[in-house]
Amino acid sequence: MKRQVSSGERSASEVLSSAARDGVQPEATLRVSELIGAIPWLGPTRTAKIMQELRISPSKRLGGLGVHQYQRLHEFLVRRQAPRRPAEPETPGSRLVVLAGPTAVGKGTVAGYIREHYPDVQLSVSATTRPPRPGEIDGVTYFFLTDEQFDRMVEAGQFLEWATVHNAYRYGTPRAPIENALATGRSVLLEIDIQGARQVRQAFPEARLVFLLPPTWDELVRRLVGRGTEGPEEQARRLETAKVELAAQEEFDATVVNTDVPEAAREVVDLMTA
Ligand SMILES: Nc1nc2c(ncn2[C@@H]2O[C@H](COP(=O)(O)OP(=O)(O)O)[C@@H](O)[C@H]2O)c(=O)[nH]1
Ligand SMILES: Nc1ncnc2c1ncn2[C@@H]1O[C@H](COP(=O)(O)OP(=O)(O)O)[C@@H](O)[C@H]1O
Known part of the structure; x- marks a missing residue:
C-alpha cells in the first residue's frame, strides 16, 4: 500500500533510513523532486538546483533511484535535518x-x-x-x-x-x-x-x-x-x-x-x- 510522506509523521530521512534498514522501498512512486520540494524554504528553483547537484533527473521516483543516487539523497536529507543555525550569527561580529x-x-x-x-x-x-x-x-x-x-x-x-x-x-x-x-x-x-x-x-x-x-x-x-x-x-x-x-x-x-x-x-x- 502506498502512502504520502507527511511532515507530521516521520521525516523524509527517517523514512529512507528505516527503508534501508528493513530492505524495503517505501513511497517508491513518490517523485524525488516532490520529496525535496516539500522541505520548508525550498522553492522550485532551489529544488531544481539540489536535484542537479544530487545528479537525479527531475522525473525520477524514489523507487527508481540507483544506489549512489539513493546514498546522495540520504546524505542530503541527513544534512538538512541536523540542527540548523539561525540565519544570522548569534553574536554580532562573529563570522x-x-x-x-x-x-x-x-x-x-x-x-x-x-x-x-x-x-x-x-x-x-x-x-x-x-x-x-x-x-x-x-x-x-x-x-x-x-x-x-x-x-x-x-x-x-x-x-x-x-x-x-x-x-x-x-x-x-x-x-x-x-x-x-x-x-x-x-x-x-x-x-x-x-x-x-x-x-x-x-x-x-x-x-x-x-x-x-x-x-x-x-x-x-x-x-x-x-x-x-x-x-x-x-x-x-x-x-x-x-x-x-x-x-x-x-x-x-x-x-x-x-x-x-x-x-x-x-x-x-x-x-x-x-
Ligand atoms: N570539503 C572539505 N575539504 C577539506 C577539508 N579539509 C581539507 N580539505 C581539502 O582536502 C584537500 C586535501 O588536503 P590534504 O590532505 O591536506 O592534502 P594536500 O592538499 O594534498 O596537501 C585540500 O584541498 C583541502 O582544502 C574539509 O573538512 N572538508
Ligand atoms: N605565495 C606563494 N609563493 C610561492 N610558493 C607558494 C606560495 N604559497 C604557497 N606556495 C607553495 O606552493 C605549494 C602548494 O602550496 P599548498 O599550501 O600545499 O597548496 P594547497 O593547500 O592549496 O594544495 C607549496 O610548495 C607551497 O610552499
Whole structure:
C-alpha cells in the first residue's frame, strides 16, 4: 500500500533510513523532486538546483533511484535535518569564513601562516579518512578517522559539510566546534575544498566565501610540481580539475591572489573582520 510522506509523521530521512534498514522501498512512486520540494524554504528553483547537484533527473521516483543516487539523497536529507543555525550569527561580529581554491594554490600555506601569526583566528580542524603523514598530529592537523568512524559522524549529522577530495579520501568539518565558536563571538576559518565551500553556503548562507587565486596559471603549475607530493599522472589529473575549480570563483564573495603568503594571509584576515 502506498502512502504520502507527511511532515507530521516521520521525516523524509527517517523514512529512507528505516527503508534501508528493513530492505524495503517505501513511497517508491513518490517523485524525488516532490520529496525535496516539500522541505520548508525550498522553492522550485532551489529544488531544481539540489536535484542537479544530487545528479537525479527531475522525473525520477524514489523507487527508481540507483544506489549512489539513493546514498546522495540520504546524505542530503541527513544534512538538512541536523540542527540548523539561525540565519544570522548569534553574536554580532562573529563570522564563518571559508578559504577555498584550486589544488596547490597555497591554501594550506596561507592557513598555516594565519594559524601562526593571528592567534585570535580560530581555524577549524577537519576530520579525514586519509592516513597521517609524518609529523602530522591527530587533533591538530586533522582528526584522523577510520571509514567506519567517518560514516558514523555522517549518519549522526555531525559534519557541517564533507566531501571526497581528489577522488581519494573523505574530509569533513565537525559541526560542533564551529557552532560553539560562533555562539561565543569568535570568527572561524575553514580551509576546505570547493565542494565543501558550496555545502557551507547552503547550510550557512551568511558565511563569507573567499577564493584563493594563483598569480598566473603557470605559477600554479610550478607550485604543484614544486611541492613534489604527487606523481606526474596525479599532477595532470589535478590540473584538469583545477581548470574546472578556477571557473567556480564566480560563486565566491571575494578573491585573494596568493602572490606573497603574508600579504594573502593579511587580506584573508581582513575579510574575516571587515
Ligand atoms: N570539503 C572539505 N575539504 C577539506 C577539508 N579539509 C581539507 N580539505 C581539502 O582536502 C584537500 C586535501 O588536503 P590534504 O590532505 O591536506 O592534502 P594536500 O592538499 O594534498 O596537501 C585540500 O584541498 C583541502 O582544502 C574539509 O573538512 N572538508
Ligand atoms: N605565495 C606563494 N609563493 C610561492 N610558493 C607558494 C606560495 N604559497 C604557497 N606556495 C607553495 O606552493 C605549494 C602548494 O602550496 P599548498 O599550501 O600545499 O597548496 P594547497 O593547500 O592549496 O594544495 C607549496 O610548495 C607551497 O610552499
